Structure formats: C-alpha cells, structure tokens
Amino acid sequence: MLGNVPQLSTPHTSPLLRFEQQLIARSADIEAWFRRQWLSTPPPFYASVDLRNAGFKLAPVDTNLFPGGFNNLAPSMEPLCIQAIQSAVERACPTCNGVLLVPENHTRNKFYLENVASLFELLREAGFHVRIGTLNPEVREATTLSLEISGRQLTLEPLVREGDKVRVGDFTPCLVLLNNDLSAGIPEMLQGISQTVSPPPAAGWHARLKTHHFGYYRDVATEFGKIAGIDPWWVDPRFRNCGQINFMKREGEECLVSNVELLLEDIREKYAEYGIHEEPFVIVKADAGTYGMGVMTVRSADDVREMNRKARTHMSSAKEGREVTGAILQEGVHTFETWGPDNHAAEPVVYMIDRFVVGGFYRVNEKRSNQENLNAPGMSFKPLPFENCCNHPDLSVAPDARPNQFYAYGVVARLALVAAAREIAGLG
C-alpha cells in the first residue's frame, strides 16, 4: 500500500467535484456510451494516456499506442491485465496461440527492458506462446539479457522475414504485437506481411500527428459532454497548430506567435468563466514527435519571440533525428497533484488493454514545475503505482474520494482511447 499518495493542492476543485459527481450519477449511461463506441470502432490493442489534473480540469495530454511502462503497474493489477490481454488477443486474432512481441530497438534502456519483460510475462501468463523478435540489426542471434533492475532474464531474437511472414527461429505466430512506435517509418521487414500486426504499423509515430489525435479527441469530448452533462472543456485541452516550422531557421515563427496569442486568449476566457486565477500557458511540441523531447512551455507570444538558441536546438531534436516540421500548440493544463513533503508535481498515467482500464501510475518528477512536461527521459521521473484499478466507481464513498478519483482518470483516459480508435479507423 502507498502511505503517501499525491494530493490535489488547488482551491479550484469545485468544477472537478461537480465533474466527479456527474460521472458517478451518470456512470451507467457513460459506460453504455463507451460500449456503443467499441461496437462501432474497436479499441486499440493497448494504450497509455498521460493525464493532467488541474482540479478545475482533468485532461489527456498524450496518448501512446505503443505503451512502455507496464513494469510500473502495481503487481496486484496483473490478473486484470491478463484477463484484458485475453480479450485483446481474441479481438485481434480469435484463433491465435502465438504472439511475437516486437519491442523498441534501444536495448540499453534498462527501464524500457523491464517493460518488455513485464509485457512478455503478462502475455505468457495469459496463455500464449510468446517470443520477442527485435528489429535491432545489432542482435544477430538469440541473445539473453539479465535485467539490471529486476534480475529477470529476457531473450531477444532477430526478426526474420520469410515470404509474407515474419518469424523468430522456428516460431511463426499469427499475431505480431508491436511495442515499437515505428518513429523511423515502417521497416521493410514488416511491410505487407500476412500476419495480423497490432497496433497497425500505419499508426506508428512516423505517420501519427498529435493534432489528428486531439482533433478526434475534441469530437469525442463534445459527444461525451452531452452524455455526462458537463462542459467538454473540463476534459479537453484546446489546441492549434502550425504546419511548417523550422525552429533553427526561425521559419514559421509568426504562425506560432499569432496562434499562441489566440490560444492564450481562449484559455483566459474559460478561466474567467470559472473564476480561475491561474496564469494560462501553452505547451508547444512537435506534432509528430515522441518521448517528451522538443516540448516547451510558453506563457506569452514574447516567450516564442525570445526563444534562445539552446531552446531552438532542443525543439529541433525530436526522436531519431527527425526534423520538426509541424508543431502542436496545446492548452497547458496545470498539474495540481503533488506528492511527498517537497510537493513534487505528479501526473497520472493510465494504462488500457483492449477496452479495459488495467491500472496506472503517477509520474512524479522532482525537477519539473507543475507547468512543465513531466515525461523527461531517463531517471528523472519516479513511478508511483496506482493502488486502484480505475475500472469502476465506488458509490458508497464521496464523489471525490480516491476510488472515484481513479474512476474519473479511467473515464478520461478512455475518452482518449475512443479518439485513438477513431484515429486508427481513419487510417483506412
């Protein structure tokens, strides 16, 4: 059990309390609405969603279709993950008995390797033959790693293409499960294969745009607002975008400046409507990027104009050297959840498999403020597993009691999941 869970440290809790009250009062209708969504648009195999909780607003800021961090979930969530994996595999490939897990290439990230080991175990415990096939050209034969953190063993095998199938060794499964976000494009190895690949390679970060996702999300939030009887803004971070940006060459700067101004004005209006006396801010990030690189907090148009050279270089350095060409300007959502005696900012990350919420954790960052992106690489965040699974409200306690707060996380995360499902369906 956690002795010390994040606390909301804001006076602006009344809209959220009303939000939580609405979620509980209408939970059967809300769940029915979700069920209708899944009947018309199947959920992705899995996803994780970063949320920010400002007290007056609870919104997703990032949706990952190739989630890492399964090692950060509480061990008590394991049975739930297993059950959900059984549903997810059945949906992807009803007669499937074997799963080939394709991870990211970075075999030296000890945190990521723990995630791969956890996913591997979950799939095996769910009753499937599982092997790990890597795209990493450095892995030329089956290689067993001893993991530094847990001491677990992990065997990576080189992925082999044969005809219209991929295999490792003599193992040619019917399902290829991607845990690689394909930032660099769809590798030849995976192009045109006859096996089911889930999530679809077309949903990789080589093609995904945050603005597409949040465009779908905006519609989802609007529909959900009617069902839940709430202002969609409570769950929806507004955004604008600029298509052609080169930070080094200062191209597109005027687009950024004018859109930041418009967005800040928008936020100010909503803050005024609810009597919120916080300073609005905008997050500028690569429309196509991953991993929290190239993320900047701006509070005024001047912040954009005065961006110094170092910040520019940072903004240009998205994952795998990809040049930033488009940017999303997203309404900044304060994180008013803090953890520990030093009040470190904490943001919830919710995990879903198939249509089920299966747990999550708080990302606690000791070095970042509540107006910054907390998902910085490496060791600078600390995972704090949720003690609740978020899949149901507790009608016997107050709307803002912990189990119901977790349920609210689960609802908002699933809104992002609905948006992701539509986004994937839209890929054709």
Add this chain to the structure above:
Amino acid sequence: MLGNVPQLSTPHTSPLLRFEQQLIARSADIEAWFRRQWLSTPPPFYASVDLRNAGFKLAPVDTNLFPGGFNNLAPSMEPLCIQAIQSAVERACPTCNGVLLVPENHTRNKFYLENVASLFELLREAGFHVRIGTLNPEVREATTLSLEISGRQLTLEPLVREGDKVRVGDFTPCLVLLNNDLSAGIPEMLQGISQTVSPPPAAGWHARLKTHHFGYYRDVATEFGKIAGIDPWWVDPRFRNCGQINFMKREGEECLVSNVELLLEDIREKYAEYGIHEEPFVIVKADAGTYGMGVMTVRSADDVREMNRKARTHMSSAKEGREVTGAILQEGVHTFETWGPDNHAAEPVVYMIDRFVVGGFYRVNEKRSNQENLNAPGMSFKPLPFENCCNHPDLSVAPDARPNQFYAYGVVARLALVAAAREIAGLG
C-alpha cells in the same frame, strides 16, 4: 491477507505434483485448448464449481450455474469480476444497458441476501442499470431490506409480466440475469419472453441432471488429458447412476447396491495403480437436487442395505420438496486440504464469469469429515476467500507453490465450465 491457508495433509501428493508440473509446462497449449472450446461453445454467464483435492486427485464434484456466494470472494477480486461481467453481458446481449437480476425466493437467508447485494453492486459497478425483480409472491411492492451482516440496503421489486417482456416498475431491460436455479420449474412469468434470459431457464435444476453434466465432463476430461498429458482420472470423478429410486419405499435398492459395488471396484483398481492406501468411498446424491440436501457417503454395498429410516428420509428431502427419483453415484474424492489448528476439512469453490476465473473461497466445515459433503446449509461452513485469482500460473515458483495450486484449481474448474457449456448447448 490470510495468515493461515488450508494445507494438504496427505502423503499422496506425487501424482498431483506431476499434474501441476504438466499444467505449467503445457499452460499455453491448455489455454489454447480452452480458447478453442469457447469459440465452438460459448461459456455460461457465470458458474461456481466445488472442487475436492485429495492430493492424488483434483476433481469437481458439483457445478452450479446459478452461483450464490459472490459475497465470499475477496474484495480484491472486485475489479476482475467487473471486467468479466462486462464481457459476459456483451456476449449475452451486445447492446445491453440494463440488467434485471432475478434471485432465489428465500428472502430470509441472510447469507444468500449478501450474495444478491454483492452481485447487484458488481453489475452496477460494471456500468449497467440494475434492478432486482423477485418471483416471490410475498413481495407485492418495492421492498428495501437492511442486510443483517453487512448493513447494506437491498431493494426487491415484484417481477411484472407485460406482453412478451418482464419488468419491474418502469424498468424493462434487455437482459434478465437468473440467480434462481428454477428447481420448481420455469415460472409462467418467464416462459416465452423476448428478452435475453441468461443462463437459459432450460438449464434450471428442474431439468438439469448431475449425470448429464458429469457425462459431458467425462468427455471433456478425456480430451483435456490428451492436451495436458495426464491420466484423465486425476481430474474426473467416476460415476454411475440409477434411474428409478424411491428411498422411502426401498425401490431401486438393488440397482444402488450393484452399482456401488462396481464403482468401488473401479476406484480400488485406480488406487492400486497409483499405490494409494485410502479407503474408497462413494457419494450418493439426488441426480436432480441442489443445496447439498440428500447427500450420503457409502463405503460398501452394505452401507446402502443398512441405510436406516432417518437416512432414507434425508435422502428423500431434496430442495422444495421435489421427490428424488434418480440418483448419481459419484466416486468420493477425499478432501485432504485442512485448515486451522483443528484440521477442519476445506474444499475450494471456484467462481467463473464468462470464460474467466474471478476468484473463489475455501468452504471450511467444522463438523464434517474429509469424506463427507461440506456444503451443508446455513452456518455450518465458513468461507475463506482465496488470496489469488487463479487465472494464471506463476512460472517463477515451484509447481506446487500456492499461485500454481490456485491455477490448477482454475484449470479444473474451467473443465467443468466447458462441460456446462456443452450441457447448455445440448439443451437446444
């Protein structure tokens, strides 16, 4: 957590250890086999299975398609139950938003009422509108009970038939969930209604025969034996039956005597094969009965002949006055699991919703021996919730370690679930 879990107190553990080793070694193939079963024969909405663990044998002795006792599961199983209910309802009725729960009529059994309250809460937390419609003619209007044990409130409403639908008040749901085993037949109220009724009324105890179930189970165990590489006898209690028995009139006694002798001989042979030095015994029970009434332990043909008047009356008194007309003679499986300092006999009861194992408990009976039926009515058994959910093996510990013992329970219980699925499909 449980400080004191039941222990196996038998020297005959080597076949079971081999069984558990096989389950783990072949778990992916076993799970694949289960998945194939569900693709061809859908699982019942829910079920509970009573198991007996003799160390040399782990077998189901009773399969309940209208399970009570959901209140006996550990609170930590709640999220798992909720996820499984979402799958079960989706399977029964994909667009369902409302569930009408129809409980047993005995509104004075405080333990059963706790079960109804737990089921109600699980359904509601799974995101459905739920109300309870009773067939009990004494309930003429909505009646709220305060439950003696938990203090929870439970509202029972009289079930109303209107055209080809049933409703309570203004609530006409698409799914009627039976938690009433219909021992007395299918009530007119439920005949020919257009709503989905699950489990199907034809699977009520008015029509079910234990010999049918265990006939299906025998086939299932044989098929499973091939997949798991085990002697099916390890999981299969042999049985014989006598069709026309009237205990009071001593009709059919010779059938009983000869079949008891044949069955005991059968068991002696298997005991000799495995070097088991226990006394074989046979359980005689009503083929159509419920609730542990009319259950007798016999160790010889003479036990049948010498049955005294009191035992005869007991055997004739199955639930709701139904006369015993057929009997099943089932291989007795010793319960070598004992609990507490006084070594009370304990038998595992495993709960399943849809195709998922969602937990269970030990039925600990302080008054019965390890060769008797432990499911006596009322207060004489003590439920001890499983701390594990049984849905997956733990490959990192010994085959007979607790998590794997629970997995073995879950596998054998699901064999009975496959048999129940075929039994229901066979009803046409």
